[in-house]
Amino acid sequence: MPVDATPDPYADPLKFGQRVQVLRERRGMTRAQLADFIAVSPHTLKKIENGQQQAPGIDMVMRIAEALRVRDLADLTGLPEMHVDLFVGPGHPRLAAVKAAIDSFSLGASIEPPPVAHLEARLHAAWKARHGAKNHREAIGKLLPTLIRDAEALVRHADTGNERRAAQSLLAQTYSLSQFFIAYQPDSSLLWRVAERGMVAAQDSGDPHAIGVAAWLLAQAHRDSGARHFDAADAINLEAVRFLDPLLPDASDDVLAIAGALEFELGYTAARRRDTGTAWRHWDKANTMADRLPADYYHPITSFSQAIMGAHAVTVAVELHQGGESVRQAARADTTVIKSKPRRARHRIEEARGYQLDGQPDVAIATLQKAYEAAPDTIRYNGYARRIILEEAESKQAQRRRRASELAVEVGILAA
Template sequence: MDELPIGRRVAYWRGRRKMSQQVFADRLGKSKSWVDKVERGVRRLDKFSVVYEIADVLQVDVQLLLGKDVERRPETQNCIDQVEVEEIRAALERYDQMSAFFQAVPHSPPLVEMRKAVSHAWLTYQHAKYGVLARMLPKLLRDAQAADSAYATGTEAKDAAHLLGQVYQIASSALRKVGEHELSWLAADRSIAVSQRAGDQLLAGLASYRVGSALLALGRVRPALEVNVNIANRLAPSFDRPQGQGERLSVYGMLLLNGAMAAARIGDSATVRDLLCGADQASKELGGDFNHYWTSFGPTNVQLHRCATAVELGDGRTAVEAHEKLDIVGFNAMLPERRAHHFLDIARGYTQIGNIDKASEMLLEGDRLAPSEIRCRPLAHEVLSDVLRRTRGTPPAPIAELAEQMGVGV
């Protein structure tokens, strides 16, 4: 895209952001005719101040609009930038599996190496190192696709498909975090088909969970609710069976929790209550917090979702009360991404009850624990903007500093 005129690049990113010319013009304070002329190349963009304003509205690095290489953020920022998103997109757009149908795959990494790489990617995600993950994902996707093609007809075909299904899910989760919801949906949908080939119902169930999460992020709330509940019903464990169902209980429970989040989004408190009750029963049967299939499911995660669903229902008071009753030992044992995510949820809960000081405290706690979960997520930017807007007088120095680092106007 570097060789395109700047107007074409503006049109491209406007389309990616799902903005009409009129909406884009309104946000710039320009006319629709002005935008149309810029995008067609009739009007030149010869003022850097205007280019920077356009980049701000489109939420892209100004260097992308100018067709130049983007200077990568320092490692401490650890976010996924637009260049990395495009590299992940390019990896998802490859259809090497079709090429393998006609001729042999020239090279594929050994599956033992792939297993190590996939496990490392999961842990990188669960420690909220999104920038590190973004830099490894394109190669990991290509390697997993190559392995899936190379072993398609051998005895290791299901193992290779299983690994590719996991990589698609990791990509889906990471992309959703940074607001690339359509791409997240694509990766999750790919995982469903691959997981079925792997012959693993639980992996397919988790792929459905990722699809539900992407649909929810896209505002497709009822389909998100349906896919989570329907697949949960198919995976429902029998609670009178002997032990050994830990993995099934974990996947089943996460589907119920995701369904509860969707139900909360549409204000269906009765369904939220039923789904949380089912997840709570599964967590008690499980007997503790575990990371089966990378779910971090257990009693503590159920409690975190009680808080999160209350926030989605607009009941900040209930969310805060549930937060104050958390099992601290269980909470501190959870991985950084899950804990920082919770701090962001509770920051929203405190804003709902007007306690801006506590909301600020929660954002700072999340930032200390896992900076990327706060600094890289569009939702966190919205919450911080709300906190700044409702702060009387000058914001406290730590919040002002965080806002400056995140690029959120004070």
């Protein structure tokens, strides 16, 4: 390797601090930004990276891993025995079948498409299963291969422009459902194919609601790829908001809700940047849109509603690392009205992050247990939950360590 080449932490036996520096630079983060995320001074982080300070304990290692979105602890520590995936969950048993359906192209007319009403009913049932099942990936994973095949066939067999646009709208919705299944699984290229195909199908449909949903999901794919992609996420969100804005005075509840969900996503990304004012400003805009919706309304895809805004407030506070504020928002949020089990579990995870930020690790573990009870598939694939559980499984407090270890076994992070 040339002397001026950047060392590869995945191949070279680097020290911990060197790995932190290389991975930080690959993420496009400055030392000051990472130091802020992990709550140390830039001077302390510099000493860690230069090897002038002893390698930190497990709690700091986990915080660094979260900030750098390290997928495997071994990549950060250089220790093969610490091979633990953080932000990628285990590959679901049905992932291969879903991938095969997405990757397969039938160019002939051998597959007879179902009636439009039949496919609409199946998609409605699939979304209902996604929100109602504890093991939601299993529930939708077994439905997706035939849904993908039939939605693509419907597009191919469309005879008129109106039929094709309607079919493209259903195909976009099918890809949206697929993205929920694929997210946080070990196949990022598949996720990108689905997100981009969904956007193309939605644009071809001309359906404002389908376009809004596809933009919402594509922006999330960008944002979850790291800080260097935040601008791309914002650009997609802003373009979708501008596209929908003229329609809002007379919009249906679904269009108004997806516009509100996009507005909140702008706040979420701002919070990830630690831009407090912008984050809460977009939350306020989203909340205003939510107030225009019926009290019992619940968006069938994003879960956007009046009820969800309390959960969104917790998320903003957590991403801003405002521990006390996140706990206050958690106390105000009424989780019992969150109908979707996966979304309820996600909210519990955000609450747990807030409790840990606020120095209440025992409450954090108890809250993660509630998340597991609501939807095991959600916590099993969530990197934040996995980090907290693994960190507390190393606690010096025996009872806390035992509870965290038991939950780690239930979630499948540690062997029994």
